[in-house]
Amino acid sequence: MGHREDLLEGAKRCLLEKGYARTTARDIVAASGTNLASIGYHYGSKEALLNLAFLRLTEEWGDRVTVPADEVGDGDVPAAPLDQFRAAWEKVIGSYSDSRAIWKLQMEVVSRIDTDPELQQALAGPQQEGRAGLAENMLGIAPDADPETARVVGLFCQALLVGVMVQWMLDERSAPSAQDLTDGLKAVLEGRRS
Structure with a gap:
C-alpha cells in the first residue's frame, strides 16, 4: 500500500477507536505510519480524509x-419479500456486536451534521446510494428496475435501521429481533386492529 491507502486505513481505525471528534491528524499519522504532510497532499484536509474513511x-x-x-x-424462485426482509435483518442484527463501534460512529456523525457543512455535503450523495442498497437488500427492489419504489422503500428502511440501531445501543435485551421486525411489518401490511 502507498501513503494514500495507509492514511485511509489508519483513519478508519482511528474513527472506530476514538470517534470523529477525538481523532487528530497526529493520531491518523501514528496509525498509518505516514507523515502529517501526506494528509494534505493526498486528501486536502484531515476532515476530508475522515469523511472518506467514514x-x-x-x-x-x-x-x-x-x-x-x-x-x-x-433456487430460481426469488425470495418472498418478507423472507428477504427477515434474512436481511438477521444479518444486520447478527452483526451488532462486531459493528457496535460503527453504529456509535454513525450516531456521532449525525450529531455533527448541523455544525459541519463539509460533512453534510460529503454524505448527501452516498446516503441516497445507501438507501437504494437498503431497498434492494431488505426487500429485493432493484433501483434500476423501479427507481421511485426503491427510493421510498429505501427511505423507510433507513428510518427503520436508525431506530433499530438506537434500540440495540440502548438495551439489546429488549431490542427487536429480525422476526419481531418481520411480524411487525406483516401486521402493518395486513392492517390488523385490536
Missing part, C-alpha cells in the same frame, strides 16, 4: 450485511 466504513459494513439473493430464494 463512508468506506459504512460501505464495508453494508457489504458485510448484504444478503445475496440466492441465499434466500428457492
Whole structure:
C-alpha cells in the first residue's frame, strides 16, 4: 500500500477507536505510519480524509450485511419479500456486536451534521446510494428496475435501521429481533386492529 491507502486505513481505525471528534491528524499519522504532510497532499484536509474513511466504513459494513439473493430464494424462485426482509435483518442484527463501534460512529456523525457543512455535503450523495442498497437488500427492489419504489422503500428502511440501531445501543435485551421486525411489518401490511 502507498501513503494514500495507509492514511485511509489508519483513519478508519482511528474513527472506530476514538470517534470523529477525538481523532487528530497526529493520531491518523501514528496509525498509518505516514507523515502529517501526506494528509494534505493526498486528501486536502484531515476532515476530508475522515469523511472518506467514514463512508468506506459504512460501505464495508453494508457489504458485510448484504444478503445475496440466492441465499434466500428457492433456487430460481426469488425470495418472498418478507423472507428477504427477515434474512436481511438477521444479518444486520447478527452483526451488532462486531459493528457496535460503527453504529456509535454513525450516531456521532449525525450529531455533527448541523455544525459541519463539509460533512453534510460529503454524505448527501452516498446516503441516497445507501438507501437504494437498503431497498434492494431488505426487500429485493432493484433501483434500476423501479427507481421511485426503491427510493421510498429505501427511505423507510433507513428510518427503520436508525431506530433499530438506537434500540440495540440502548438495551439489546429488549431490542427487536429480525422476526419481531418481520411480524411487525406483516401486521402493518395486513392492517390488523385490536
